[in-house]
Amino acid sequence: MQAEIIAVGTEILLGQIVNSNASFLAKQFADLGIDSLNQQVVGDNPERMEQALQLADSRADVVVLLGGLGPTKDDLSKQVLAKHLGVPLATDQPAHDKLAHYAEQQHHTMTANNWVQAQYPEGAHVLANHVGLAVGAVFEAPGHRYILLPGPPKEFKPMVLDQLVPYLLKVLGGNAVLKSKVLRFFGIGESALVTELQDLIENQTNPTIAPYIKDWEVTLRITAKAETPEAAQALIAPMQKAVLNRVGQYFYGFGDDNSLAQVAVHALSTHHLTLTAAESLTAGAFQAALGDVPGVSEWFKGGFVTYSNHTKALFLGLDEAKINADGAVSEQTAIAMADGALSKAEADIAISFTGVAGPGPAEGQEAGTVWIGLAQSGKPTTAALYHFPGARADVRGRAVKAGLFTIYQALNE
Amino acid sequence: MQAEIIAVGTEILLGQIVNSNASFLAKQFADLGIDSLNQQVVGDNPERMEQALQLADSRADVVVLLGGLGPTKDDLSKQVLAKHLGVPLATDQPAHDKLAHYAEQQHHTMTANNWVQAQYPEGAHVLANHVGLAVGAVFEAPGHRYILLPGPPKEFKPMVLDQLVPYLLKVLGGNAVLKSKVLRFFGIGESALVTELQDLIENQTNPTIAPYIKDWEVTLRITAKAETPEAAQALIAPMQKAVLNRVGQYFYGFGDDNSLAQVAVHALSTHHLTLTAAESLTAGAFQAALGDVPGVSEWFKGGFVTYSNHTKALFLGLDEAKINADGAVSEQTAIAMADGALSKAEADIAISFTGVAGPGPAEGQEAGTVWIGLAQSGKPTTAALYHFPGARADVRGRAVKAGLFTIYQALNE
The missing domain is CATH 3.40.980.10 (MoaB/Mog-like domain)
Structure with missing residues (x-):
């Protein structure tokens, strides 16, 4: 044809x-x-x-x-x-x-x-x-x-x-059907994923596997052709298993219509937990991503954009002198922001973002340096350091995705 | 050719x-x-x-x-x-x-x-x-x-x-040069713009004019061919004037690399005014758009995402019973949110967003119903009602752009 x-x-x-x-x-x-x-x-x-x-x-x-x-x-x-x-x-x-x-x-x-x-x-x-x-x-x-x-x-x-x-x-x-399954990954680049799966990709026949990168995520489409949907599914299952055995730590969900925001919100609803956020360099983009998910309002009631040290102190009840001393982009400030947001918003989990979006360094730190804090009631508050590559929009976009992945991982441990 | x-x-x-x-x-x-x-x-x-x-x-x-x-x-x-x-x-x-x-x-x-x-x-x-x-x-x-x-x-x-x-x-x-000028518009659809400019578009020779729609904005590219850059510019000028005479009220700036966020931030810097926001349906997307502009930190220090009536009251110092009585999506609530944000964030201007993103109606109001409130110190607070078409992402995206246009217009009156 x-x-x-x-x-x-x-x-x-x-x-x-x-x-x-x-x-x-x-x-x-x-x-x-x-x-x-x-x-x-x-x-x-x-x-x-x-x-x-x-x-x-x-x-x-x-x-x-x-x-x-x-x-x-x-x-x-x-x-x-x-x-x-x-x-x-x-x-x-x-x-x-x-x-x-x-x-x-x-x-x-x-x-x-x-x-x-x-x-x-x-x-x-x-x-x-x-x-x-x-x-x-x-x-x-x-x-x-x-x-x-x-x-x-x-x-x-x-x-x-x-x-x-x-x-x-x-x-x-006649009766042939084509079935695809999309696996979604975050925190691994396309070339690193392809390297991990090189022999699977090179020897593919049925099912085929095809990686695709978009918006700082990698997806992998496994496609099988068979007489019935069940037979196609039976061809996909062992390939899926082989893939997840190698790169499962970066996997977060199935499907073309899925997103990190959806799995994060789903995890909140599963655990009946409410989330808030205090955002500096991302300036609301994390919360806006939550807002993309219909029905999120039950698990996300609101949060803060704290772009200056003064608003960090003012909105989150923090000590502005201590923020100035610790530095806006620091582990201490990320932790204080998460703790402050948790308390001020009366939520179960709070996430915080502070970093250097660029262009150019700030406070002596390179563009791409980002701290993400995580506070959960009854658990110690932590913060993780990232160094994101790319321009201003990439750094901010990656930080938002990393925050969503943080929530997903914290609730699926 | x-x-x-x-x-x-x-x-x-x-x-x-x-x-x-x-x-x-x-x-x-x-x-x-x-x-x-x-x-x-x-x-x-x-x-x-x-x-x-x-x-x-x-x-x-x-x-x-x-x-x-x-x-x-x-x-x-x-x-x-x-x-x-x-x-x-x-x-x-x-x-x-x-x-x-x-x-x-x-x-x-x-x-x-x-x-x-x-x-x-x-x-x-x-x-x-x-x-x-x-x-x-x-x-x-x-x-x-x-x-x-x-x-x-x-x-x-x-x-x-x-x-x-x-x-x-x-x-x-021979020695011809080609020069383009891009005019950017918001608040008018492509077909409405084309209707307004129909005779100019139909009779175009040199300069040519071409409309283009992207992300809920329309741009118009005027391109002239002439012996020198100055002569090309001289051909563009009267066409630009004719266009702006008809649809100038929707015009906000020049250039491919321009954006509503940039002109809004530029207006703030010209007037030395700081902006804050209280966002409900947009959930941080307005503030994130400001954050796209390098150097915005001098004029935007932070703001609020107030997704529930409780956080509207809690973060902005409002009366929750009154919000419940007025309705979350109402002129009164939009005005109260803008006033509350202005006061809580110690800013010169505050904008608020409350509406129904969809899918489906809420509080008896159709998806796409959005109130945008505007508070400026020393001026009466106002709110404007919009009915945005499209899906959830369209409604939220249009609301963000309308908010940026509101700031631009308020400061360029």
């Missing part, structure tokens, strides 16, 4: 956005064993889109139009494909109802092109859009399959993973 | 890397006023590369092979282009010497393909690689210009900016 992705959008040709959707979809095709020898990008122009379809028809049997499903008059992918196929557009009633509801809720006057979002080339199989308004579609013609997918990544990715990949698996292999 | 980028690399077709180079180069073409109606991606296969060249020849007069200049046997762009042009490869002596020096230094045995890095299609103008080892090239044929560029971004980008763009400017217009 040969696939060809045609990304549609003048904004790609103008360099205003990067064509990362094509990369994501190409990766899925590769994982499925579907070849892809060419990709195209074409603007929102019906004649050139039709030329692109004809070219793809001549060399591929799966042809994807990616993007151009939105509500503006530039969004023409459905219309162009329907014309190419010689079929009219039909309306998907659930999507139409959703559009009507949205229009009413937003007091939004819908143009004609708005309603096209609920349409598909007649005879196609509709791919529902659970995030946005524009449906996708798969059209099976003799010798060719045509696929319509939305451009916004948060609509595009779930549609690909939840609907297109299962469809293609069915087409490809 | 029509350009077509052919990105070469099986790793792009497999989804292992994102084709961000094409985006970067497309942006340069757009800024130069060079049209680009199609892009291609093709693997490291000489037959398909030749087909891609033929296709590009049929519809563009500037044809770029991007990538495939490296030392491995998969890197074939130079060989394929030379064959397409019917010329042999010639050696660039400085690049050859650099390669020889590198080989000696690294005790590296050079394969035949290694030396191709110093070669170019005979008759081409060499583009030196000051970062890596593979030279690029521009070949002028009747009716077509062919460009070879390396794939690694750190080699590719300087070669484009320092050599290719000046070359193209010379080709395009």
